[in-house]
Amino acid sequence: MKNIIPPVKGTRDFYPEQMAMRTWLYNTVRAVSESFGYQEWDAPFLETLQLYAAKSGEELVKKQSYVFTDRGGDEITLRPELTPSLARLIAARQSELAFPARxxxxxxxxxxxxxxxGRSREFFQWNIDMLGVNSPEADAELVAIAASFLKAVGLTPAQARICVNNRRFMDLEFDALGIPPEKKSEVSGLVDRREKMEPGPWETNALEIGLTPQQLDGLKSLLADGERWRKSDELVRLFAALESLGLKEYTQFDPNIVRGLLYYTGTVFEAFDITGGVRRAILGGGRYDNLLRDVGGEPLSGVGFAMGDVVITLILQELGLIPPLPVTPAAVLVTIFSPELLPASFSLAADLRRAGINVTCYPESAKLPRQFKFADRMGMRAVLVVGPDEAATGKVTLKNLAKGTQETILRSEVIVSVKRILESA
RNA sequence: GUGCCUGUAGCUCAAUGGCAGAGUACCUGACUGUGGAUCAGGCUGUUGUGGGUUCGACCCCCAUCAGGCACCCCA
Structure with missing residues (x-):
């Protein structure tokens, strides 16, 4: 194309239209979070590499993080996730915070x-966590928040589902199969890959890892068993709580969910679009018991999840679930008939603003068709004209763009009439 | 980081190695105080970029950049 400097690869420009969508998502996330009593917080976008070194997945730190050395020689990371920062903040004020922290x-x-x-290098992410309580019911609350969000954006249980598993439960099942502790992480990776591989290569892969044919058979029947969660007290209590919270229909037990991040210790869950359009996880999370201790705090358990903006926006767009968003904050245009009448239009606009109405003035005198066209393009609802006739009689002309009707009214009536048009749809 | 596919007007896409086109958008007018609809006219290009082959390249070859799909990983 022309000599326009391209944006950084993997970043997105937010034109007003996209920004409106991002803000809508943010507002939805806020409403759902606050409905469960969670407080908003944030951490620096820059953190030390050290914060992530031992806690996040190897892949995440070594290959996927933006790391640079600052002018003072420190290794700095553009945050790839939030949970380690959360642990740092909590650990620093552990003795003064009220727990559970939400x-x-x-x-x-x-x-x-x-x-x-569904993937970009710069993305926005919703993180939500509860710290200081370790119970299946606390885990259930976070799953319920995820389900409430899916419901809030209009996704039905037939369109989106939260798959839940438990790493302790899987550990015990691995033990029962005689899988040695040092092999468990490899076997977890194997489980994670199951959905994405053909059965043949997957089984070959399993034998390469060192599973015996009997262990492989046991693993296959474990992964195919949708009822084995009943053996786990934690999972039984979690699903019971979800039942009481009225959101169980959005959830299901799925032994194939293990998740890549190292710090999860108990409950793990991921939400998917099950209509098939996008196969990536919408959100994912779980319980982490050791994170606080690992950053130097007293042991404290937490549970939470994260949701990126890219996948959910893609899915909602495909399903047509994003509501119509206003393109301009001002739905009223005051036209400028001529240079002589500009003061009259400006003062009319000022009156409307004093009445709490958002108003745009055309910034110069121009042909009326151009000004009306501009109002139409901007998706405005009403246009006001102060021409020579109106100015001479103390009136203004008000046009309802959606209906195509207009009337010439006394200037003292204009606020009421404009408000009526704005409220009509 | 690996493999495959695609880059042509602001956008969506044509053009078998032989004059770069259509729809849409945009601008102007029909309509001198009124947007959308209709009609008429007009504008729009370093064919992603850089090389090579050829009398001649949007087309073939190489490189590079960007995007899409499948891996890897994950929000």
């Missing part, structure tokens, strides 16, 4: 990945 956040994150459908 915190949520929405902000930018960076991961050096190959951009594609």
């Amino acid at each position: 915190w949520w956040s929405f902000g930018p994150f960076w991961r050096y990945e190959r951009p594609g459908r």
Whole structure:
């Protein structure tokens, strides 16, 4: 194209239309978070590399983080996730905070990945966590928040589902199969890959890892068993709580969910679009018991999840679930008939603003067709004209753009009439 | 980081190695105080970028950049 400097790869420009969508998502996230009593917080976008070094996944830190050395020689990371920062903040004030702490956040994150459908290098993410309580019911609350969000954006249980599993439960099942502790993380990876691989290569992969044929058979029947959660007290209590919270229909037990991040210790869950359009996870989270201790705090358990803006926006767009969003904050245009009448129009606009109405003035005298066209393009609802006739008689002309009707009214009636048009739809 | 596919007007896309086109958008007018609809006219290009082959390249070859899909990973 022309000599326009391109944006950084994997970043997105937010034109007003996209910004309106981002703000709508943010407002929805806020409403859902606050409905469960969570407080908003945030951390720096820049953190030390050290914060992530031992806690996040190897892949995330070593290959996917933006790391640079600042002018003072410190290794700085553009945050790839929020949970380690959360642990840092909590640990620093552990003795003065009221627990359980219920915190949520929405902000930018960076991961050096190959951009594609549903993936960008700079994205926004909703994080929500409860710290200081370790119970299946607390886990259920976070799953319920995720379900409430899905419901709030108009996704039905037939369109989106939260798959829940438990790492302790899986550990015990692995033990029962005689899988040695040092193999468990590899086997977890194997489980994670199951959905994405053909059965043949997957089984070959399993044997390469060192599973015996009997262990492989046991693993396959474990992963196919949708009822085995009943053996786990934690999962039984979690699903019972979800039942009481009225959101169980959005959830299901799925032994195939294990998640890549190292710090999860108990409940893990991920939400998916099950209509098939986008196969990536909408959100994911779980319980982490050791994170506080790992950053130098007293042991404290937490549970939470994260949701990126890219996948959910894609899904909602495909399903047509994003409501019509106003393109301009001002739905009223005051035209400028001529240079001589500009003061009359400006003072009319000022009157409307004093009455609490958002108003745009055309910034110069121009042909009326041009000004009306501008109002139409901007999606405005009403246009006001103060021409020579109106000025001479103390009136204004008010046009309802949606209906195509107009009337010439006394200037003293204009506020009421404009408000009537704005409220009519 | 790996493999495959695609880059042509602001946008969506044509053009078999032989004059770069259509729809849409935009601008002007029909309509000298009124947007959308209709009609008429007009504008729009370093064919992503840089090389190469050829009498001649949007087309073939190489490189590079960007995007899409599948891996890897994950929000």
